[in-house]
Amino acid sequence: MKLLEERIQKDGVVKKGNVLKVDSFINHQMDVDLFNAMGEEFKRLFADHPIDKILTIEASGIGIACIVAQHFHVPVVFAKKSQSINLDGESYVTKVESFTHKRVYDVIVSKKYLNEGEHILIIDDFLANGCAVNGLIDLIQNAGALVEGVGIAIEKGFQVGGQLLREKGIRVESLAIVESMNDETGEIFFRAQEHQS
Amino acid sequence: MKLLEERIQKDGVVKKGNVLKVDSFINHQMDVDLFNAMGEEFKRLFADHPIDKILTIEASGIGIACIVAQHFHVPVVFAKKSQSINLDGESYVTKVESFTHKRVYDVIVSKKYLNEGEHILIIDDFLANGCAVNGLIDLIQNAGALVEGVGIAIEKGFQVGGQLLREKGIRVESLAIVESMNDETGEIFFRAQEHQS
Numbered sequence: 099m100k101l102l103e104e105r106i107q108k109d110g111v112v113k114k115g116n117v118l119k120v121d122s123f124i125n126h127q128m129d130v131d132l133f134n135a136m137g138e139e140f141k142r143l144f145a146d147h148p149i150d151k152i153l154t155i156e157a158s159g160i161g162i163a164c165i166v167a168q169h170f171h172v173p174v175v176f177a178k179k180s181q182s183i184n185l186d187g188e189s190y191v192t193k194v195e196s197f198t199h200k201r202v203y204d205v206i207v208s209k210k211y212l213n214e215g216e217h218i219l220i221i222d223d224f225l226a227n228g229c230a231v232n233g234l235i236d237l238i239q240n241a242g243a244l245v246e247g248v249g250i251a252i253e254k255g256f257q258v259g260g261q262l263l264r265e266k267g268i269r270v271e272s273l274a275i276v277e278s279m280n281d282e283t284g285e286i287f288f289r290a291q292e293h294q295s
Numbered sequence: 296m297k298l299l300e301e302r303i304q305k306d307g308v309v310k311k312g313n314v315l316k317v318d319s320f321i322n323h324q325m326d327v328d329l330f331n332a333m334g335e336e337f338k339r340l341f342a343d344h345p346i347d348k349i350l351t352i353e354a355s356g357i358g359i360a361c362i363v364a365q366h367f368h369v370p371v372v373f374a375k376k377s378q379s380i381n382l383d384g385e386s387y388v389t390k391v392e393s394f395t396h397k398r399v400y401d402v403i404v405s406k407k408y409l410n411e412g413e414h415i416l417i418i419d420d421f422l423a424n425g426c427a428v429n430g431l432i433d434l435i436q437n438a439g440a441l442v443e444g445v446g447i448a449i450e451k452g453f454q455v456g457g458q459l460l461r462e463k464g465i466r467v468e469s470l471a472i473v474e475s476m477n478d479e480t481g482e483i484f485f486r487a488q489e490h491q492s
Contacts, residue, residue: 121405121408122407122408123370126372126373126375126404126405126408127370127371127372127405127407127408128357128361128364128370128371128372128373129370130361130364130365130370130371131368133361134365156353156354157353157354157357157373157375160354160357160358160361161357161358161360161361161371161373163358164325164327164330164357164358164361164362165361165362165365167325167327168327168331168362171328173320173324173325173326173327174324174325174327174358175323175324175325176323176325176354176358178323178354207323208318208323208324210319210324211318211319211323211324
């Protein structure tokens with residue numbers, strides 16, 4: 099998606115260790131107009147998929163997922179990252195490793211909000227090693243629901259998450275796929291995606 | 296706001312210990328159409344206030360804040376609940392006590408995203424003791440920005456947070472104020488608010 103790639107070129111900051119900071123418009127301060135353009139593009143890309151619900155994971159996926167959901171006219175469910183006393187007993191639980199925070203945490207969804215046979219679109223801000231997305235897929239499969247696809251804002255194409263998901267036959271649409279970055283020059287190179295706007 | 300009160304009557308669940316569960320439409324599964332109606336009402340209520348930015352706190356405030364922001368045409372910033380290695384060094388930090396999780400945590404906003412003189416609207420899903428909102432006000436004041444108001448989905452009117460904020464002269468608009476709940480009958484009583492839709 100050219101609009102997102104251009105914004106990453108303009109406002110993204112490349113840091114050592116293959117870190118791409120987009121916290122001025124994606125995951126700390128959030129540009130809701132940009133999220134709306136992303137929602138329109140996801141709707142176009144997944145137009146041939148029946149979508150009953152959007153699933154994301156706290157925290158930075160929630161804003162994008164809610165704006166995107168307006169284009170699909172479906173509710174959003176966000177998976178929680180640790181047991182909360184406000185959750186009822188009956189939950190689907192899986193474990194996810196966070197490279198950002200260097201720890202393993204439980205990811206939880208109430209059984210009431212993922213149902214057998216539902217068609218689910220996963221939305222998240224980043225895809226790198228795929229740990230979070232694989233955790234969400236695990237929850238969906240535990241519920242007997244169906245993974246219709248995965249919609250990502252920014253994929254790190256040089257990490258394995260996206261490739262492994264696509265090899266499993268899962269439809270993954272990342273609106274910007276970073277092929278490489280240079281923290282000395284600040285350059286960011288994207289994978290060409292002719293089917294996207 | 297009648298629409299929200301009716302939804303709470305219909306889908307809210309009263310639990311022992313003055314717990315009101317609204318996780319089927321507010322803070323686990325999210326009804327984005329309802330959030331849009333809430334955004335329209337907040338825009339009407341804060342029409343005479345200049346708003347440059349919306350500030351919320353992860354995680355359950357983010358979805359409402361993003362949808363509400365569309366009605367104000369401003370960006371959203373969400374405060375983070377613990378130090379993340381993805382945050383730059385330069386942040387405003389305050390401490391907030393969580394009654395839900397029974398612990399104290401750091402709440403952080405990058406100095407880049409709260410600026411002197413900005414007019415800020417705080418948005419969150421719940422107001423009870425006011426700890427989270429007071430933490431956000433602290434961050435805004437540290438930045439030399441201005442608290443234009445506080446917009447809350449559900450206030451527990453029998454706890455002190457809302458009263459203390461209003462006594463300080465802060466404009467607080469809660470779309471539903473619960474005066475009392477009965478966990479045996481499931482009854483929920485709301486404070487009358489004639490100025491709301």
